[in-house]
Amino acid sequence: MTDYGPGIVVRKPFAEAARKALRDSQLRRNLGKATSHIRRKRGEVVHELPDWQELREAGRAIKERTLRHLDHHLLTLEASVTRAGGTVHWARDGAEAALIIGDVLAKHDAREVIKIKSLTSDEIGLNSALSTRGIKAYETDLAEVIVQLGGDTASHIVVPAVHRNRAEIREIFKRNMADTADLSDRPADLTAAARRYLRQKFLTVPYAISGANFGVAETGSIVIFESEGNGRMCLTLPRVLITVMGIEKVVPTWRDMEVFLQTLPRSSTAERMNPYNSVWSGIKAGEGPEEFHLVLLDNRRTEVLADALARETLQCIRCAACLNVCPVYERTGGHAYGSTYPGPIGAILTPQLNDPGPAETLPWASSLCGACYEVCPVKINIPRILVHLRGKVVRRRRQTLAGKLSPESVAMATMARVFDNPRLYEWSQRAAAIGQIPFLHGGVIDRLPGPLAGWTAMRDLAPVPKQSFRAWWRERKQGTGRP
Amino acid sequence: MRIALFIACFNDTLFPDTGRAVVKVLERLGHEVEFPMAQTCCGQMHYNSGYQDETVPLLRRFVDVFEDAEAVVCPSSSCVNTVRGNYARIAAGLGDAELARRVDRLVPKVFEFAEFLVKKLGIDDVGAYYPHRVTYHPTCNSLRSLQVGDAASRLLQNVKGLELIELPDAAECCGFGGTFAVKNADTSIAMMTDKIRAIRTTKAEICTALDNSCLMHIGGGLSRERSGIRAVHLAEILAATEEEAPR
Numbered sequence A: 001m002t003d004y005g006p007g008i009v010v011r012k013p014f015a016e017a018a019r020k021a022l023r024d025s026q027l028r029r030n031l032g033k034a035t036s037h038i039r040r041k042r043g044e045v046v047h048e049l050p051d052w053q054e055l056r057e058a059g060r061a062i063k064e065r066t067l068r069h070l071d072h073h074l075l076t077l078e079a080s081v082t083r084a085g086g087t088v089h090w091a092r093d094g095a096e097a098a099l100i101i102g103d104v105l106a107k108h109d110a111r112e113v114i115k116i117k118s119l120t121s122d123e124i125g126l127n128s129a130l131s132t133r134g135i136k137a138y139e140t141d142l143a144e145v146i147v148q149l150g151g152d153t154a155s156h157i158v159v160p161a162v163h164r165n166r167a168e169i170r171e172i173f174k175r176n177m178a179d180t181a182d183l184s185d186r187p188a189d190l191t192a193a194a195r196r197y198l199r200q201k202f203l204t205v206p207y208a209i210s211g212a213n214f215g216v217a218e219t220g221s222i223v224i225f226e227s228e229g230n231g232r233m234c235l236t237l238p239r240v241l242i243t244v245m246g247i248e249k250v251v252p253t254w255r256d257m258e259v260f261l262q263t264l265p266r267s268s269t270a271e272r273m274n275p276y277n278s279v280w281s282g283i284k285a286g287e288g289p290e291e292f293h294l295v296l297l298d299n300r301r302t303e304v305l306a307d308a309l310a311r312e313t314l315q316c317i318r319c320a321a322c323l324n325v326c327p328v329y330e331r332t333g334g335h336a337y338g339s340t341y342p343g344p345i346g347a348i349l350t351p352q353l354n355d356p357g358p359a360e361t362l363p364w365a366s367s368l369c370g371a372c373y374e375v376c377p378v379k380i381n382i383p384r385i386l387v388h389l390r391g392k393v394v395r396r397r398r399q400t401l402a403g404k405l406s407p408e409s410v411a412m413a414t415m416a417r418v419f420d421n422p423r424l425y426e427w428s429q430r431a432a433a434i435g436q437i438p439f440l441h442g443g444v445i446d447r448l449p450g451p452l453a454g455w456t457a458m459r460d461l462a463p464v465p466k467q468s469f470r471a472w473w474r475e476r477k478q479g480t481g482r483p
Numbered sequence B: 001m002r003i004a005l006f007i008a009c010f011n012d013t014l015f016p017d018t019g020r021a022v023v024k025v026l027e028r029l030g031h032e033v034e035f036p037m038a039q040t041c042c043g044q045m046h047y048n049s050g051y052q053d054e055t056v057p058l059l060r061r062f063v064d065v066f067e068d069a070e071a072v073v074c075p076s077s078s079c080v081n082t083v084r085g086n087y088a089r090i091a092a093g094l095g096d097a098e099l100a101r102r103v104d105r106l107v108p109k110v111f112e113f114a115e116f117l118v119k120k121l122g123i124d125d126v127g128a129y130y131p132h133r134v135t136y137h138p139t140c141n142s143l144r145s146l147q148v149g150d151a152a153s154r155l156l157q158n159v160k161g162l163e164l165i166e167l168p169d170a171a172e173c174c175g176f177g178g179t180f181a182v183k184n185a186d187t188s189i190a191m192m193t194d195k196i197r198a199i200r201t202t203k204a205e206i207c208t209a210l211d212n213s214c215l216m217h218i219g220g221g222l223s224r225e226r227s228g229i230r231a232v233h234l235a236e237i238l239a240a241t242e243e244e245a246p247r
Helices: A014-023 A025-047 A052-068 A070-083 A094-107 A119-123 A126-131 A142-149 A166-176 A187-204 A230-236 A254-268 A301-306 A311-315 A321-325 A327-332 A343-353 A358-364 A371-375 A382-397 A407-419 A422-435 A450-456 A469-480 B009-014 B016-028 B044-048 B052-066 B077-094 B097-109 B113-120 B140-145 B151-157 B185-201 B212-224 B234-239
Strands: A087-091 A112-115 A136-139 A207-210 A214-216 A221-226 A240-246 A276-281 A291-297 B002-005 B032-034 B071-074 B110-112 B133-136 B163-165 B206-209 B230-233
Touching: A014 A025, A014 A327, A014 A358, A014 B185, A025 A254, A025 A321, A025 A327, A052 A070, A052 A254, A052 A311, A070 A087, A070 A291, A087 A094, A094 A126, A094 A240, A094 A291, A112 A187, A119 A126, A119 A240, A126 A136, A136 A142, A142 A166, A142 A187, A166 A187, A187 A230, A207 A230, A214 A254, A221 A230, A221 A254, A230 A276, A301 A311, A301 A343, A311 A343, A321 A327, A321 A343, A321 A371, A327 A343, A327 B185, A343 A358, A343 A371, A343 A382, A358 A382, A371 A382, A371 B140, A382 B044, A382 B052, A407 A422, A407 B044, A407 B052, A422 A469, A422 B009, A450 B185, A469 B009, A469 B016, B002 B016, B009 B016, B009 B212, B016 B032, B016 B230, B016 B234, B044 B052, B044 B077, B052 B077, B052 B097, B071 B097, B071 B113, B077 B097, B077 B110, B077 B140, B097 B110, B110 B113, B113 B151, B113 B234, B133 B151, B151 B163, B151 B206, B151 B234, B185 B212, B206 B212, B206 B234, B212 B230, B230 B234
Parallel strands: A087 A291, A112 A136, A112 A207, A207 A240, A240 A291, B002 B032, B002 B071, B071 B110, B133 B163, B133 B206, B206 B230
Antiparallel strands: A214 A221, A221 A276
């Protein structure tokens, strides 16, 4: 079980992981180029819709209403899927979901399984869990193939291999695919090589695993949007199909899909419509899979739901628009977040699915610039939730004496006392003007100690002026004799 | 109009020139400015850093000090956003209905300086003279939270002698972000570097904005690079006249 690593377990504090990524100027250039390209394209297709803001509001309202009665809609979904000949399983956490999926495959003596790109399966570390039972999972989304064959992890929700360039992809393919000795790095040649590799899997492996963009409760239908058609292969050729779906992905009716069919493609791949929109409801004799299993995954989603100030997190439809506009993501890339869910949505989702530890640094991985909230097609107020989660982390840390007495905690408490006492506050202003003298060089402060050293690494600090505004005001008032 | 000035602790301590400039502009327009000495800080730093319990007494102080004002003007959009965007929710969270009512009455009277001039007073020419090439960085709080729109640009366009140069990728965050600038200093600096590169392409002498916090960060980088470009709050530009040039 050594390699069993669920995708949301963060191992390093964000600042430390980001430092490494920031040093990689090639990565920064690649990402800057990729994200600005998709940003521009998204802007174009969004501006075509005069009712974009109404669609955002409708998407938010549908998700909010659904989450309010989540239990009801999930039971409806279960009944509909069962009626249509599928089997529904409930998984409390990732380990339980992996066990259920492994058991279904083991019953068929499956040694191999093909996969549609699925964040939820990454979240629970499904590939590693299956490999411990001797089942090899093959990714079939082109970018996921690049990630899997490169022994790598995804760095973006929609474009998992955004951190790789053509030359790197060629090397990965040459090492892992047959008859690729003379492979060029032209995109057409690379996709042709991937196609040869994948076709062989599609035609020989009769078991498949998918995630779900949506689960429509009224008909028990699972919906997948994709661009390549490889997902369609996985959905139609195998005999057994298993879908793992987070419980927040349910929508009550087909009418609700009208909104998301417009907002998701535009927000994710900047397309008016995805090239492949697959829908299936249970099984049908003589057509597609003979056996269908739906695994409904909690994995702390009900805990997120219980937090009234954070439950909006569950409205997410995984479009990654927030990643593409985020100035932090654009510079650090996705790996710095250490999770299946990077970027702004990851900064709020990952810590809520995690134990206390390095994941708790993620709510601070933001300048609160608000660009994410502005583009979110379901209006998740990410900056507000980031601040709420910061508060939860601070309160938890302060429950211990060490946390309460940490330099930051003491400094914040002291400053709050100073700010609540105008005399003490004014005295502190004067003290700062005097206390800064040892740090002044040539009229600026260019080197500070301790935690403030980060400021002066690349930034000067202007000195504190001798006279504060309030001191000037008092002088002026006395000078003019006004009361 | 009798206008209460909320200077914000940051400006009070580090950028008193901005406060003096706000007073000058408002008085020049014929308004009376008062400065309640009991004011200190809106609580933004504590709130955004997760020290939300510490914000509560500062919120109460702000309400006590300013609730009777006709209008409250503050030359910091992030502080105005703390009041406008968060106070009602904080008060509601405390379960103090009376405080929540007082907050609801006060919040609509609190304005960011440029927003106050253009949207509340309907003025976009304050009779200023500032013979410099200037580029304007719309800070995230003024742009996305308060949505002040073109208020600052309109004011700048009407300043005599001023050449306003458009900033490329203007809407992108400068990387300040409060404690983010220290806790994630490397990422913050990477963002600042790109912002400074954009500013330098404009060949402006001055970069202006509605928040001295962002300007301190941008200006700190410009100073370290010995760029010769200065970061100056919009109020200080608007305060300058032909008779009285800025320092």
